Amino acid sequence: MILLESHNVIIKTTLADKINKPSSLDVSFVDYDGVRFRLSTPERKTALLLSMQIRCWDELVRYGALDVLRREYGSLLKDQAEGEYNVSMEIDLEQVPAGAEDREAFIDSIALFKRNALAAPFELAFKTQKELEEANAGQGDLMQIHYRDEEAIYVQAANDRVTVIFSTIFSDETDRIFGKVFLQEFVDARRLPAIQNAPQVLYSNRDPPLEIRHLNLQKSEDIGYVTFVLFPRHFSNPAVAATTISQVQLFRDYLHYHIKCSKAYMHSRMRHRAAEFQKVLNRAKQENTSAEKKTVRFVASFI
Amino acid sequence: MPQLAPIICDNGTGYSKIGFAGNSDPSFVFPTAISTRGSATQSSRAPAVPSKPGNLASKRGVEDLDFFIGDEALANAKTPGYGVHYPIRHGMIDNWDHMERYWEQVIFKYLRAEPEDHYFLLVRSFTFDLIITPLNCVQTEPPLNPPENREQTAEIFFESFNIKGLYIAVQAVLALAASWSSPKVTDRTLTGTVIDSGDGVTHVIPCAEGYVIGSAIKHIPIAGRDITQFVLNLLRERGETAAIPPEDQLKIAGKVKENFSYVCQDIVKEFRKYDVEPYTYFQRYEGEHSVTGRQYSIDVGYERFLAPEIFFNPEIYSSDFLTPLPDIVDDVIQQSPIDVRRGLYKNIVLSGGSTMFQHFGNRLKRDLKHLVDRRLDASALASGSALRSSGVEVDVISHKRQRYAVWFGGSLLADLPEFYSSCHTKAQYDEIGPSICRRYQIFGSATQ
Numbered sequence: 076m077i078l079l080e081s082h083n084v085i086i087k088t089t090l091a092d093k094i095n096k097p098s099s100l101d102v103s104f105v106d107y108d109g110v111r112f113r114l115s116t117p118e119r120k121t122a123l124l125l126s127m128q129i130r131c132w133d134e135l136v137r138y139g140a141l142d143v144l145r146r147e148y149g150s151l152l153k154d155q156a157e158g159e160y161n162v163s164m165e166i167d168l169e170q171v172p173a174g175a176e177d178r179e180a181f182i183d184s185i186a187l188f189k190r191n192a193l194a195a196p197f198e199l200a201f202k203t204q205k206e207l208e209e210a211n212a213g214q215g216d217l218m219q220i221h222y223r224d225e226e227a228i229y230v231q232a233a234n235d236r237v238t239v240i241f242s243t244i245f246s247d248e249t250d251r252i253f254g255k256v257f258l259q260e261f262v263d264a265r266r267l268p269a270i271q272n273a274p275q276v277l278y279s280n281r282d283p284p285l286e287i288r289h290l291n292l293q294k295s296e297d298i299g300y301v302t303f304v305l306f307p308r309h310f311s312n313p314a315v316a317a318t319t320i321s322q323v324q325l326f327r328d329y330l331h332y333h334i335k336c337s338k339a340y341m342h343s344r345m346r347h348r349a350a351e352f353q354k355v356l357n358r359a360k361q362e363n364t365s366a367e368k369k370t371v372r373f374v375a376s377f378i
Numbered sequence: 379m380p381q382l383a384p385i386i387c388d389n390g391t392g393y394s395k396i397g398f399a400g401n402s403d404p405s406f407v408f409p410t411a412i413s414t415r416g417s418a419t420q421s422s423r424a425p426a427v428p429s430k431p432g433n434l435a436s437k438r439g440v441e442d443l444d445f446f447i448g449d450e451a452l453a454n455a456k457t458p459g460y461g462v463h464y465p466i467r468h469g470m471i472d473n474w475d476h477m478e479r480y481w482e483q484v485i486f487k488y489l490r491a492e493p494e495d496h497y498f499l500l501v502r503s504f505t506f507d508l509i510i511t512p513l514n515c516v517q518t519e520p521p522l523n524p525p526e527n528r529e530q531t532a533e534i535f536f537e538s539f540n541i542k543g544l545y546i547a548v549q550a551v552l553a554l555a556a557s558w559s560s561p562k563v564t565d566r567t568l569t570g571t572v573i574d575s576g577d578g579v580t581h582v583i584p585c586a587e588g589y590v591i592g593s594a595i596k597h598i599p600i601a602g603r604d605i606t607q608f609v610l611n612l613l614r615e616r617g618e619t620a621a622i623p624p625e626d627q628l629k630i631a632g633k634v635k636e637n638f639s640y641v642c643q644d645i646v647k648e649f650r651k652y653d654v655e656p657y658t659y660f661q662r663y664e665g666e667h668s669v670t671g672r673q674y675s676i677d678v679g680y681e682r683f684l685a686p687e688i689f690f691n692p693e694i695y696s697s698d699f700l701t702p703l704p705d706i707v708d709d710v711i712q713q714s715p716i717d718v719r720r721g722l723y724k725n726i727v728l729s730g731g732s733t734m735f736q737h738f739g740n741r742l743k744r745d746l747k748h749l750v751d752r753r754l755d756a757s758a759l760a761s762g763s764a765l766r767s768s769g770v771e772v773d774v775i776s777h778k779r780q781r782y783a784v785w786f787g788g789s790l791l792a793d794l795p796e797f798y799s800s801c802h803t804k805a806q807y808d809e810i811g812p813s814i815c816r817r818y819q820i821f822g823s824a825t826q
Binding site for chain 2: 084332
């Protein structure tokens with residue numbers, strides 16, 4: 076698994092299961108970036124209530140998350156969210172599309188609940204870019220999405236591009252170094268001819284990039300900033316735009332996932348090496364350690 | 379108290395049960411299997427060495443990311459180039475490389491959680507390395523899961539995944555905690571005898587105030603798999619299997635066991651009941667051929683009550699192992715320290731799929747009570763009827779969550795506020811090192 080998937084596996088499996096065999100349930104689970112979900116059947120077995128809590132919900136609403144969700148889910152979305160959650164939708168299992176393919180598409184779209192909510196600022200930025208391009212000048216507002224406690228995504232549209240900046244914190248010293256190497260590789264790998272079309276990636280440690288320098292962010296060695304520059308070719312086609320959004324959103328988790336994978340790989344090399352050394356040590360052991368040892372029992376004292 | 383629910387991870391030899399605290403069922407139950415590139419029989423366990431020259435990005439392939447776990451691993455088992463591995467053997471982690479990668483996908487692909495934000499509760503199986511002698515008798519005093527294994531687990535979780543906190547719980551204690559959900563239980567005690575019967579082996583584990591009495595543990599080589607086999611034998615003897623396609627036979631036997639079996643209170647009376655009114659007691663199982671779609675049906679008869687009977691009368695199934703389960707439980711409790719025996723008799727807790735037969739608890743309670751009373755009478759007689767015991771209370775607790783009792787117990791405990799203070803945190807780990815896992819703290823019990 077190189078890329079993380081954008082749908083939530085628990086929603087997908089539970090929903091598929093419950094469509095076949097409705098039963099009462101009440102589970103809560105999470106998704107990346109501290110998103111909490113609750114899937115329950117408060118009234119009857121066939122009416123599932125799916126609620127989601129996102130840390131940066133207010134910001135997302137400001138950038139049009141409700142419109143995006145309403146477009147995706149229509150009447151499923153409830154006006155009133157369940158207590159302590161930000162947004163809820165009700166899925167009536169009796170009105171699920173009947174055909175196998177339609178049903179799968181329906182389940183998939185629900186499993187993308189979080190992705191769709193987070194897609195709002197990106198869609199807005201893409202739209203703003205179009206408008207600016209026609210006006211041929213200016214810059215859109217800098218949108219800030221504080222999706223984690225100390226980390227944020229900044230999205231800004233300009234007349235010829237959309238800039239996405241991530242800040243990320245490495246809680247561990249080792250992680251920071253791995254992250255640095257990894258991101259440096261990103262910048263280098265882009266020079267390969269095969270991936271010339273990929274968006275430009277810039278990485279800076281400690282100092283925020285120029286676009287967000289005016290925000291007076293706290294400076295620290297642990298913070299890294301990743302900047303993506305998206306050009307119209309990355310989002311003019313709706314299908315490409317959708318994948319761009321899915322992948323850019325998950326970038327932080329992708330990065331941290333790969334840091335962990337690299338560590339796991341290093342550990343497996345270390346274990347292998349230690350086992351090899353152990354073999355060498357074992358070879359150096361003396362063959363006959365269990366030679367018979369005799370203790371002198373009787374000492375003749377009267378000689 | 380953090381907002382995000384702790385993650386409960388019970389990696390068993392056969393299946394892993396994974397989910398979030400506070401839920402009543404695990405979110406994922408799948409085989410503890412990983413399928414990686416390279417054949418399963420390949421002897422060299424060395425990971426791939428980078429060989430290609432060029433810049434760093436092209437030097438190393440992505441072989442170490444190319445693997446599947448759980449059901450997907452088994453589904454990919456036949457794909458050329460993949461081999462399935464089982465990283466846990468007999469309850470102990472056998473291949474740490476595979477286990478680390480297994481956890482990697484559990485966290486990132488299935489749970490979709492950032493390990494930095496979560497506390498983890500891992501389940502440690504207590505015993506293991508069952509040494510099965512040629513006579514198929516299991517040694518009574520198996521070596522314990524060494525603390526080094528726990529240290530290595532902590533190393534992976536704290537250093538690879540940077541988790542917030544870790545609690546390594548003991549299987550039997552969690553099973554006891556799970557029984558608190560039963561309405562019969564009034565005081566939340568961690569003293570009791572756990573009967574844990576899964577697919578491979580049945581364990582009888584005594585626990586005193588949250589600590590396992592290791593010297594008294596016993597194992598029985600009869601569990602789910604044997605019951606299924608026994609049902610199949612019975613079906614075969616009666617000639618029912620003629621209708622079932624050979625490749626499905628074991629599966630059908632398993633379904634018959636799960637859907638029709640129950641524990642009877644008196645085997646002779648039960649036989650008579652079936653013979654007098656076969657139409658009310660014999661049932662039919664309707665099946666469908668998995669390939670051709672042909673319908674067939676088979677009769678389900680005596681195996682309904684004979685299947686779980688092998689716990690109580692093992693001689694009907696095996697000629698090697700002959701001690702009934704109630705006798706083993708009695709032995710285990712008699713070997714435990716005298717001051718906890720009352721508590722152990724009073725709180726016998728069932729856990730695992732093979733204890734879910736109807737009336738299993740009642741039968742066990744009755745047989746055990748019988749054994750205890752007979753011993754009390756004998757000792758009263760020996761003392762010349764001068765001293766009489768006030769009697770020993772025997773109780774077996776069945777509850778709704780028996781199948782995943784261990785996981786459920788973990789989910790209950792991790793939902794308590796005390797959980798967070800009992801966890802080993804990342805800061806403690808950084809300060810002291812992996813040896814912190816040698817300390818084990820119990821919590822949650824009302825009698826503490």
